[in-house]
Amino acid sequence: MKPITVVKVLCFAAALIPAAALVYGFYTNDLTANPGDYITDQTGTWTIAFLTISLTVTPLRRLTGWNEFIKLRRMLGLFAFFYATLHMLTWVVFVHFFEVSFMVEDVAKRPFITVGMATFLILLTLAVTSNRFAIRRLGRRWQVLHRLVYVAAVGAVIHFWWLVKADITEPRRWAVAIAALLGFRLWWMYRGRLSLRS
Amino acid sequence: MLIKQAPDIRSSEITPKSVYLRRREFIQASAAALVAAGFPSLAGEAAAQGGGLAKLPNVRKSPLSTTETPSLYEHVTSYNNFYEFAPGAGDGPKNNSKNFKPRPWKVKIDGHVAKPGDYDIDDFIKPHTLEERVYRFRCVEAWSFVIPWVGIPMADVLKRVEPTSKAKYVEMTTAHDVGRFPMQKTDLLQWPYIEGLRLDEAMNPLTLLAVGLYGEVLPAQNGAPIRLITPWKYGFKGVKSIVRIRFVENQPRNTWQTMAPQEYGFYANVNPEVDHPRWSQARERRLPSFIPNRRTEMFNGYTEQVAHMYKGMDLRKNY
Numbered sequence: 001m002k003p004i005t006v007v008k009v010l011c012f013a014a015a016l017i018p019a020a021a022l023v024y025g026f027y028t029n030d031l032t033a034n035p036g037d038y039i040t041d042q043t044g045t046w047t048i049a050f051l052t053i054s055l056t057v058t059p060l061r062r063l064t065g066w067n068e069f070i071k072l073r074r075m076l077g078l079f080a081f082f083y084a085t086l087h088m089l090t091w092v093v094f095v096h097f098f099e100v101s102f103m104v105e106d107v108a109k110r111p112f113i114t115v116g117m118a119t120f121l122i123l124l125t126l127a128v129t130s131n132r133f134a135i136r137r138l139g140r141r142w143q144v145l146h147r148l149v150y151v152a153a154v155g156a157v158i159h160f161w162w163l164v165k166a167d168i169t170e171p172r173r174w175a176v177a178i179a180a181l182l183g184f185r186l187w188w189m190y191r192g193r194l195s196l197r198s
Numbered sequence: 199m200l201i202k203q204a205p206d207i208r209s210s211e212i213t214p215k216s217v218y219l220r221r222r223e224f225i226q227a228s229a230a231a232l233v234a235a236g237f238p239s240l241a242g243e244a245a246a247q248g249g250g251l252a253k254l255p256n257v258r259k260s261p262l263s264t265t266e267t268p269s270l271y272e273h274v275t276s277y278n279n280f281y282e283f284a285p286g287a288g289d290g291p292k293n294n295s296k297n298f299k300p301r302p303w304k305v306k307i308d309g310h311v312a313k314p315g316d317y318d319i320d321d322f323i324k325p326h327t328l329e330e331r332v333y334r335f336r337c338v339e340a341w342s343f344v345i346p347w348v349g350i351p352m353a354d355v356l357k358r359v360e361p362t363s364k365a366k367y368v369e370m371t372t373a374h375d376v377g378r379f380p381m382q383k384t385d386l387l388q389w390p391y392i393e394g395l396r397l398d399e400a401m402n403p404l405t406l407l408a409v410g411l412y413g414e415v416l417p418a419q420n421g422a423p424i425r426l427i428t429p430w431k432y433g434f435k436g437v438k439s440i441v442r443i444r445f446v447e448n449q450p451r452n453t454w455q456t457m458a459p460q461e462y463g464f465y466a467n468v469n470p471e472v473d474h475p476r477w478s479q480a481r482e483r484r485l486p487s488f489i490p491n492r493r494t495e496m497f498n499g500y501t502e503q504v505a506h507m508y509k510g511m512d513l514r515k516n517y
Binding site: 038106166 | 269270272273274276277281285286287288289339341386387457458475476477478480483485486487488489490
């Protein structure tokens with residue numbers, strides 16, 4: 001097996017661990033006294049985690065020069081979408097139990113939900129255009145469209161920041177990580193321009 | 199004294215046929231049953247439950263108790279908000295309070311009161327008869343428990359210490375003691391935690407100074423050695439580990455009001471019609487349900503005992 005294939009298989013297996021842990025917790029009755037909230041928090045956290053991890057692919061590639069890293073990007077992005085979908089479903093089922101009027105009100109009235117839903121819709125769009133067919137069809141526009149992942153990452157952090165009650169430690173941590181990863185891209189662009197000029 | 203017991207099911211609560219025929223609510227109920235089925239031990243009797251802490255002697259039952267089935271001891275003592283130990287709801291307070299020692303403990307009574315003083319906690323409790331009060335407990339975060347508290351009616355304490363005519367409010371304070379409460383090293387909240395009641399609220403027969411639950415002394419994470427319980431208000435009014443009860447003229451500024459005045463007010467009465475800015479208060483999860491399985495009741499179902507205190511008040515403004 002090629003090294004990148006090994007890495008890919010390992011990443012795939014590792015990315016399923018958080019979901020497996022929730023399934024295990026369900027069967028062992030170990031999801032706290034408020035399992036609905038616990039699953040919502042966990043799936044939300046792992047969505048931001050996978051968004052962050054997928055944003056490290058390009059910097060790693062640039063810094064190591066190992067271009068094969070790019071082969072992980074789609075899979076990691078799709079895992080972000082996978083956890084985002086579970087997270088959104090916890091909102092539908094555990095928070096509102098399919099009560100449409102409550103959900104509409106939530107999206108319209110509560111900014112952190114509005115931002116969360118917009119972020120989910122971006123990830124949905126990116127996921128359905130992540131296949132080979134869409135890449136070919138969209139051509140150059142594909143790259144522009146998929147830069148929306150930067151907006152999604154920022155949206156996810158804002159969503160988290162606005163929902164916490166008093167302790168901003170966690171959202172701040174993700175904000176710093178994502179700012180650093182987006183900052184790297186700016187720096188790289190700027191550096192590229194400088195070297196072009198010289 | 200006449201003690202009115204609220205019936206557990208008022209006729210207004212019995213589901214009319216037109217409602218129960220609605221498909222969605224039926225599905226909801228079945229799902230709730232499904233969830234409950236995952237927790238067969240749920241129907242545990244309060245008497246049979248406990249955590250192996252010291253038993254409280256000579257506890258009198260109270261007609262003010264609900265007959266609803268108490269939640270599991272394990273859940274009530276492992277899912278707590280107690281920011282002095284850990285941020286957010288969960289088992290953090292339990293895990294971070296293993297070395298907490300609730301003795302020695304002093305309670306200071308001061309302000310506009312005829313008999314101020316510094317009491318040792320045991321001397322403070324001794325003159326009173328302990329009562330078990332099984333109350334609904336509704337957190338502002340839209341979850342609830344049913345908890346058999348053991349405590350002394352606050353009204354009895356007030357009669358003993360005799361607030362003067364100048365006293366309009368009671369302010370209660372959690373210990374400010376970094377050695378006991380690790381999070382007080384941080385600026386997570388403004389320390390010490392302060393809560394308050396209007397004097398008539400403090401005198402209400404439901405208001406309890408709890409020193410135990412499930413027949414045993416309070417575990418640290420539930421507010422040992424003494425805490426406030428006002429079952430018609432959101433849980434955060436129930437200031438824990440109290441060291442000071444002060445009688446004052448002006449409305450105390452309670453901690454969560456200071457932290458986020460647009461989200462938390464002074465009264466904090468349970469009210470399904472007044473939403474928290476970030477979520478609806480119309481329904482709640484009776485834990486450990488995964489989904490909202492109860493409509494939240496006005497004053498958490500204690501309307502008969504407390505509504506008269508708020509007559510003519512705009513409860514939307516005084517949230």
